[in-house]
Every structure is written in C-alpha cells, then in structure tokens.
Amino acid sequence: MNYDLNRASDTGDRKQPFFASMRKMVSMISGERRKLNIAFAAIFLNAGLSLMGPYLVGYTIDNYVQAKDYHGLLVYSGILLAMYMAAFVVNYAQMRLMGGIGQRMLYTLRNSVFNKLQELPLEFFNQNKSGDLISRINNDTDKVNQFFSQSLMRFIGSLISMTGAGILLLVINPKLGLAALSPALIIWLFTKISSPWIRRKNEASLKSLGGLSAQIQESLANFKVVIAFNRRDYFRRRFEEANHDNYKKSIQAGIANTILTPVYTFASHVGQLIVLALGIWLIIQGHFTIGLLISFLAYITNFYNPLRQMAALWASFQQAMAAWDRISFLLSFENNLTQGDDPGGELSSSYIHFADVAFSYPNGKEVLHRVNFDLQRGKTYAFVGPTGGGKTTTASLIARLFDTSEGVILLDGRDIRSFTACERASKIGFILQDPLLFSGTIRDNILYGNPECAGLLDGQLEQALEDAHMADLLERFDMGLDTPIQMTGDGISLGQKQLVAFMRAILRKPELLILDEATANIDTVTEQHLEAILENLPSSTTKVIIAHRLNTIENADEIFFVNSGEIIAAGSFNEALDLLMHGNMES
Ligand SMILES: Nc1ncnc2c1ncn2[C@@H]1O[C@H](COP(=O)(O)OP(=O)(O)OP(=O)(O)O)[C@@H](O)[C@H]1O
Ligand SMILES: [Mg+2]
The missing domain is CATH 1.20.1560.10 (ABC transporter type 1, transmembrane domain)
Structure with a gap:
C-alpha cells in the first residue's frame, strides 16, 4: 500500500x-x-x-x-x-x-x-x-x-x-x-x-x-x-x-x-x-x-x-x-494490517507454517519468492545467510510487521491475520536487530509492553528476573534497574541495549522468541550466560535465532539458509556445514 x-x-x-x-x-x-x-x-x-x-x-x-x-x-x-x-x-x-x-x-x-x-x-x-x-x-x-x-x-x-x-x-x-x-x-x-x-x-x-x-x-x-x-x-x-x-x-x-x-x-x-x-x-x-x-x-x-x-x-x-x-x-490512512476472520479448524500442526509466501517492500525488488517452511513447537531454529539476504524480513513477516505479498503464514495453525495485535504480541517476543529503548530507567524499559509485570512491586521484579536466571545481567549496569536511559537510548552501550531488549522479551514468557542478531554486540562470556537463560525457558518455547556467529547457532535443531528469495532447510549444524562444504550452497 x-x-x-x-x-x-x-x-x-x-x-x-x-x-x-x-x-x-x-x-x-x-x-x-x-x-x-x-x-x-x-x-x-x-x-x-x-x-x-x-x-x-x-x-x-x-x-x-x-x-x-x-x-x-x-x-x-x-x-x-x-x-x-x-x-x-x-x-x-x-x-x-x-x-x-x-x-x-x-x-x-x-x-x-x-x-x-x-x-x-x-x-x-x-x-x-x-x-x-x-x-x-x-x-x-x-x-x-x-x-x-x-x-x-x-x-x-x-x-x-x-x-x-x-x-x-x-x-x-x-x-x-x-x-x-x-x-x-x-x-x-x-x-x-x-x-x-x-x-x-x-x-x-x-x-x-x-x-x-x-x-x-x-x-x-x-x-x-x-x-x-x-x-x-x-x-x-x-x-x-x-x-x-x-x-x-x-x-x-x-x-x-x-x-x-x-x-x-x-x-x-x-x-x-x-x-x-x-x-x-x-x-x-x-x-x-x-x-x-x-x-x-x-x-x-x-x-x-x-x-x-x-x-x-x-x-x-x-x-x-x-x-x-x-x-x-x-x-484518512487506515492500517492495512487489519484483523481477518478466523475460519476455524487447525490448518497445520506446525507452530509456524509458510505457504508459498512471497514478499517485496513497496517499490522494492522481491525479497522472498514462494517460500515454504515449517517450524515446530519447542524447537530452536537458526536463520543464516548473507547480509541483505532477507533474514530480518522473514522474522518481520512471522511477527506480522508486514503482510505477505502472496501466500499465507499460519501461526499456531491459524492464519496469522486472524489474531488481534494483542494476541500476536503476547505470543511473540521479538528482539530487534536494532533495539530501541525509551527514555526512563532500565526498569521502565524491561516492563515495557508487559502488562503482567507492570504491577510488580519493588523487589518482585528482581525476584522475577532471578527466577528467569537474569538477575546477574543487571550487574552490567551501574545502578541496576534504576540506571537512567536518556532520550533515544543514548548513554548506554549497544551491548547493554541488547541486554535490556533480551530481558524485556524473556520476561514476557513468549511462545515464540525471535532473536535477530540479538547478541551480536555482547561479549562471549555474557553470551554463554544468555544461552543458558534460553536453555532454561519452558520446553514449549519455539526459538528463531538469526546470527552470523557460528557458536550462536551451534545448538539449533535446524538451520535455514536465507538468500536470493529462497529459504532452504539445511538440517542440523553439522549437516549444514557439510552441505556448505560439499554442496552447491552459497553463503
Ligand atoms: N524497509 C525496507 N524498505 C525497502 N527495502 C528493504 C527494507 N528493509 C530491507 N529491505 C531490503 O530487503 C532485503 C532484505 O533485507 P533484510 O533486512 O531482510 O536482510 P537481512 O538478511 O536481515 O540482512 P542483515 O544480515 O544485514 O541483517 C535487502 O535487499 C534490503 O535492501
Ligand atoms: Mg537483518
């Protein structure tokens, strides 16, 4: 539009x-x-x-x-x-x-x-x-x-x-x-x-x-x-x-x-x-x-x-x-991402199902061309591919930041367009490649978009973070939860921003967690810590990890290559490596 x-x-x-x-x-x-x-x-x-x-x-x-x-x-x-x-x-x-x-x-x-x-x-x-x-x-x-x-x-x-x-x-x-x-x-x-x-x-x-x-x-x-x-x-x-x-x-x-x-x-x-x-x-x-x-x-x-x-x-x-x-x-403009009808019945047993999905940005060339893939509940997926290959775009489609140009995306067996924005947001935690923070404190930012935790009293939020094994992460901030953040999120490092975005998403306990280069600016020791936190999420949580660093995707159940409009399933990390070495895959 x-x-x-x-x-x-x-x-x-x-x-x-x-x-x-x-x-x-x-x-x-x-x-x-x-x-x-x-x-x-x-x-x-x-x-x-x-x-x-x-x-x-x-x-x-x-x-x-x-x-x-x-x-x-x-x-x-x-x-x-x-x-x-x-x-x-x-x-x-x-x-x-x-x-x-x-x-x-x-x-x-x-x-x-x-x-x-x-x-x-x-x-x-x-x-x-x-x-x-x-x-x-x-x-x-x-x-x-x-x-x-x-x-x-x-x-x-x-x-x-x-x-x-x-x-x-x-x-x-x-x-x-x-x-x-x-x-x-x-x-x-x-x-x-x-x-x-x-x-x-x-x-x-x-x-x-x-x-x-x-x-x-x-x-x-x-x-x-x-x-x-x-x-x-x-x-x-x-x-x-x-x-x-x-x-x-x-x-x-x-x-x-x-x-x-x-x-x-x-x-x-x-x-x-x-x-x-x-x-x-x-x-x-x-x-x-x-x-x-x-x-x-x-x-x-x-x-x-x-x-x-x-x-x-x-x-x-x-x-x-x-x-x-x-x-x-x-x-006079209307949001074109309106809520569609739910025809009822489960159309797919997969958690996410892409059926012949094509997508282009307005006035842009086609980023995805008739793509089909499935993500199962509770599994961890990695999306890899060259810069500009379409990874962020795919993740944005999963979160319905845009609608597909052609084809259908099913979330939890239902057309993604039949969910209300609220339902969708409660299911999906999306850590953006370029995290955005609001002026306020770390606490305000962690609680953003989280109605369940918004009413937590002093100490209770710390407990919730402790329960999610994230309390240690606060040590990376001078004043813990009360560290101020200036307008436009200046004044803290990019890695720190990513940590806040990470805590914000995990605390909402989403069914689907999408990490788009979410740990690219975080040191390897802290990153291992984050991995442990991810391991501790409920086993039903589906994870989509977009990363360039190999160690980040090592444990993924399945790796997808995203490039030139295609998304190709390449099996586990070792299988994918094998394919890369001997196959005709480019990356
Ligand atoms: N808002 C936009 N408007 C128009 N074109 C866009 C927009 N965002 C991305 N693109 C184009 O879509 C293509 C895929 O971009 P995308 O951000 O999905 O790549 P990516 O795989 O996430 O890359 P990176 O590894 O650099 O994050 C690129 O060619 C890019 O130029
Ligand atoms: Mg990207």
Missing part, C-alpha cells in the same frame, strides 16, 4: 471541497457548541452595535447639530459612547471564548494526528520521514488553530458588518447604494479566481517546511556520523538547500496571501469616490442631506473595511485549508 504522504500524483484528489472541509473542522469542536453559539451571538451583537453608530451620527448632525440643540447632542453622544463601550466588552468576551476553543481544537487535532500515527503500520513509517510528520503535528495543526482562534470569528464578524452596512446603504438610498457597492463585484471575481492559486502556494510552503523539518531531524539523528566523518559541510549544504527552498516557497505564499489586500483597498477607494461625487451632486439637487452623506460615507467604510480585513483573513483561511488537507490526508 502506498503510504507516502508527499506523493505528488494525486494531490489534486485529496483537496476537499470547501464545505466538506469546514464541516469536518467544525466537527472537531462539536463538544464546544454552547460556547461557539455564545461567541456567535457576541459577534452579531458587536456588529449590530457598530452598525447603529453611523446612522445615529448622521441623525444627530441633521437634527441637533444643524439646529444647534446642544442638549440633544449631549444625549446622543452619551448613547453613542455607551454603545461603543458595550461593543468593546462584547468584543473582548468573544476573543477570549474563541481563543480557548482554538487551543482546545489544536489539542484535539494534535491528539488525533498522534493517535493515527500510533495506529499505522511499519510500512507507513518506512515511507515517510519523521521530520515531516513532526511538522504536520506541530505546524499544520497550528495553522488550523490560528484560523479558528483568531481569524474565523473576525471573518464572520466582518461578514456580518459588511452585509449589514451593504443593506443599510441600499435602504438609505438604493441608487447611490448600488453605485457604491459596484466595485465589490471586481473584488468578488478577483477572489474567486485567485483562491485556488493562494491555496496551492500555501500548500507548497507547508510542504517545504515539512522537508526542512525532515532535514533537521535527519542530521540531528545522525549527528555522530556527521561528526565522525567530519561531514558537517554535507549536512549544512543539504540544510541550506531545504532552507532556501522553504524561503522561496514562503515568499511566494506571502505574496499570494497579501495580493488581495491592495485590490480590496483600491475597490474601497473607488467606492468612496463614487459616493462622494454622486452624493454631493444629489445634495446640490436637493435630494440628499449632509447628515445622510456622512452616514453614507461611514457605511462605505463599514462595508469596505471589513472587506479589506477579509482579504487578509481569506488568506489565513486558505493557509488553514492547505494545512487541513495535509492533516486530513494523514488522518
């Missing part, structure tokens, strides 16, 4: 229509409907209050200023002041409400993106760079939040003021009103034509920001290699390229985001000019009053100012939509 988030071919398809996007975005904050309603009411009130202002000013001028009625003037000034103060309070309340809603939306959105990442299969992470994913969780969600907490309400507020002002203009004098509003037509056309372009520019800018983030992540993750090979210049150059790309794309997005403003401003000036010229002409003709003209001019401002604001807000909206496209594309 293609999990590449940045694939270019179908970016067009994943753009969602305006209302569908809006509905989904709003559904993220469905729990806040009450607050949202209050905020909307506040906007209406605010717009209403500020719309009444100009009319009252015009009325006061025509009725009290020209008649020199100072008492009336004072009363109306007081009313106006009270109105403006009320508008201020309402405005403040609405800002606070929306700020909170926006932040909570950001929180929900980041959680959903992160939870989605937790659900997705390994294949997804093979195809996407973590830096780009981090950028989606951090930057893209924040763009959506900014729109919701800052722009949306101003946008709606502007829309209401604008509509109100437009209606009042038409009511006061329809002809003059129509003339004043005509430049808005140009604005509407221009916005409609330029919007898809603005959104595209913003999308490109966000994508390059993701690329930049991936670049930073990669060089930070590999800083040891960078320093050891003194290749800082290499990463610097790659970073500079990514940074420059982002700079260019951001400038373009910036231009796209501001291009509406001058057009809107120009239209507003034209509108004012029309009103002034026509209005004065009407006054000379005796069809209009000075007070009405002043009100009219104020409404023109009330119409075009929000419109101008909307130009900037529209850009913020396009930015949020571009970010939303990137997020929702990620959210």
Whole structure:
C-alpha cells in the first residue's frame, strides 16, 4: 500500500471541497457548541452595535447639530459612547471564548494526528520521514488553530458588518447604494479566481517546511556520523538547500496571501469616490442631506473595511485549508494490517507454517519468492545467510510487521491475520536487530509492553528476573534497574541495549522468541550466560535465532539458509556445514 504522504500524483484528489472541509473542522469542536453559539451571538451583537453608530451620527448632525440643540447632542453622544463601550466588552468576551476553543481544537487535532500515527503500520513509517510528520503535528495543526482562534470569528464578524452596512446603504438610498457597492463585484471575481492559486502556494510552503523539518531531524539523528566523518559541510549544504527552498516557497505564499489586500483597498477607494461625487451632486439637487452623506460615507467604510480585513483573513483561511488537507490526508490512512476472520479448524500442526509466501517492500525488488517452511513447537531454529539476504524480513513477516505479498503464514495453525495485535504480541517476543529503548530507567524499559509485570512491586521484579536466571545481567549496569536511559537510548552501550531488549522479551514468557542478531554486540562470556537463560525457558518455547556467529547457532535443531528469495532447510549444524562444504550452497 502506498503510504507516502508527499506523493505528488494525486494531490489534486485529496483537496476537499470547501464545505466538506469546514464541516469536518467544525466537527472537531462539536463538544464546544454552547460556547461557539455564545461567541456567535457576541459577534452579531458587536456588529449590530457598530452598525447603529453611523446612522445615529448622521441623525444627530441633521437634527441637533444643524439646529444647534446642544442638549440633544449631549444625549446622543452619551448613547453613542455607551454603545461603543458595550461593543468593546462584547468584543473582548468573544476573543477570549474563541481563543480557548482554538487551543482546545489544536489539542484535539494534535491528539488525533498522534493517535493515527500510533495506529499505522511499519510500512507507513518506512515511507515517510519523521521530520515531516513532526511538522504536520506541530505546524499544520497550528495553522488550523490560528484560523479558528483568531481569524474565523473576525471573518464572520466582518461578514456580518459588511452585509449589514451593504443593506443599510441600499435602504438609505438604493441608487447611490448600488453605485457604491459596484466595485465589490471586481473584488468578488478577483477572489474567486485567485483562491485556488493562494491555496496551492500555501500548500507548497507547508510542504517545504515539512522537508526542512525532515532535514533537521535527519542530521540531528545522525549527528555522530556527521561528526565522525567530519561531514558537517554535507549536512549544512543539504540544510541550506531545504532552507532556501522553504524561503522561496514562503515568499511566494506571502505574496499570494497579501495580493488581495491592495485590490480590496483600491475597490474601497473607488467606492468612496463614487459616493462622494454622486452624493454631493444629489445634495446640490436637493435630494440628499449632509447628515445622510456622512452616514453614507461611514457605511462605505463599514462595508469596505471589513472587506479589506477579509482579504487578509481569506488568506489565513486558505493557509488553514492547505494545512487541513495535509492533516486530513494523514488522518484518512487506515492500517492495512487489519484483523481477518478466523475460519476455524487447525490448518497445520506446525507452530509456524509458510505457504508459498512471497514478499517485496513497496517499490522494492522481491525479497522472498514462494517460500515454504515449517517450524515446530519447542524447537530452536537458526536463520543464516548473507547480509541483505532477507533474514530480518522473514522474522518481520512471522511477527506480522508486514503482510505477505502472496501466500499465507499460519501461526499456531491459524492464519496469522486472524489474531488481534494483542494476541500476536503476547505470543511473540521479538528482539530487534536494532533495539530501541525509551527514555526512563532500565526498569521502565524491561516492563515495557508487559502488562503482567507492570504491577510488580519493588523487589518482585528482581525476584522475577532471578527466577528467569537474569538477575546477574543487571550487574552490567551501574545502578541496576534504576540506571537512567536518556532520550533515544543514548548513554548506554549497544551491548547493554541488547541486554535490556533480551530481558524485556524473556520476561514476557513468549511462545515464540525471535532473536535477530540479538547478541551480536555482547561479549562471549555474557553470551554463554544468555544461552543458558534460553536453555532454561519452558520446553514449549519455539526459538528463531538469526546470527552470523557460528557458536550462536551451534545448538539449533535446524538451520535455514536465507538468500536470493529462497529459504532452504539445511538440517542440523553439522549437516549444514557439510552441505556448505560439499554442496552447491552459497553463503
Ligand atoms: N524497509 C525496507 N524498505 C525497502 N527495502 C528493504 C527494507 N528493509 C530491507 N529491505 C531490503 O530487503 C532485503 C532484505 O533485507 P533484510 O533486512 O531482510 O536482510 P537481512 O538478511 O536481515 O540482512 P542483515 O544480515 O544485514 O541483517 C535487502 O535487499 C534490503 O535492501
Ligand atoms: Mg537483518
């Protein structure tokens, strides 16, 4: 399955229509409907209050200023002041409400993106760079939040003021009103034509920001290699390229985001000019009053100012939509490793059965080609073969980190796809070639993924380790179980990491234990100790050992050669050696 988030071919398809996007975005904050309603009411009130202002000013001028009625003037000034103060309070309340809603939306959105990442299969992470994913969780969600907490309400507020002002203009004098509003037509056309372009520019800018983030992540993750090979210049150059790309794309997005403003401003000036010229002409003709003209001019401002604001807000909206496209594309992915039906009945008496299994990585060549083999319960198997031969891939298929391209794998007589992830994980202990530890202590790491032992009190875990003959291994750590492990597992040696991974897997008492070069970095004395621990596992435990060192596989019941897409059973260690010496096997 293609999990590449940045694939270019179908970016067009994943753009969602305006209302569908809006509905989904709003559904993220469905729990806040009450607050949202209050905020909307506040906007209406605010717009209403500020719309009444100009009319009252015009009325006061025509009725009290020209008649020199100072008492009336004072009363109306007081009313106006009270109105403006009320508008201020309402405005403040609405800002606070929306700020909170926006932040909570950001929180929900980041959680959903992160939870989605937790659900997705390994294949997804093979195809996407973590830096780009981090950028989606951090930057893209924040763009959506900014729109919701800052722009949306101003946008709606502007829309209401604008509509109100437009209606009042038409009511006061329809002809003059129509003339004043005509430049808005140009604005509407221009916005409609330029919007898809603005959104595209913003999308490109966000994508390059993701690329930049991936670049930073990669060089930070590999800083040891960078320093050891003194290749800082290499990463610097790659970073500079990514940074420059982002700079260019951001400038373009910036231009796209501001291009509406001058057009809107120009239209507003034209509108004012029309009103002034026509209005004065009407006054000379005796069809209009000075007070009405002043009100009219104020409404023109009330119409075009929000419109101008909307130009900037529209850009913020396009930015949020571009970010939303990137997020929702990620959210639309489903784990393709779903649980299948269990047809019932035992299909094989072997513990593991590979039936005509073929496998290729996405966009890669075939690693396994129609492979058949069986593993019996309680036996020890060794998988050997050249580097890149497909050993880790085979082990990953047994643990269902990937699904086969063709053929079926049976685990305990059942299609491996019919187990839940939890069932599978409880049966299989997989010590990866490249063990990963979390920040915390050795204790946290040993208990990871082990619900049975998670509740063990102090001392009980030591006892459990003692019972499994693993207590001695703790001597390899300065502070025993409490030895701290830094982020990314730095600060302890690779051999120590392998020991932790080993204890973690053994303590879970799996039915099947897979060791992928799990002891390659451990000294021979300790390794013998580990072998003794493995010997002590319940006799029903099936073991799969992948190793290059011969002494590690000496005691295996059966050895498999993995190479060039084939897996060939070669019998016991001595038989395999014999085959190697005299047969036509390559290794
Ligand atoms: N995530 C991946 N995406 C694409 N191709 C991969 C991936 N992992 C491995 N491969 C390819 O699959 C082939 C088998 O790799 P695999 O890791 O199974 O080899 P291996 O036998 O475990 O080698 P080693 O002894 O070095 O651990 C290799 O050609 C490798 O390039
Ligand atoms: Mg490997």
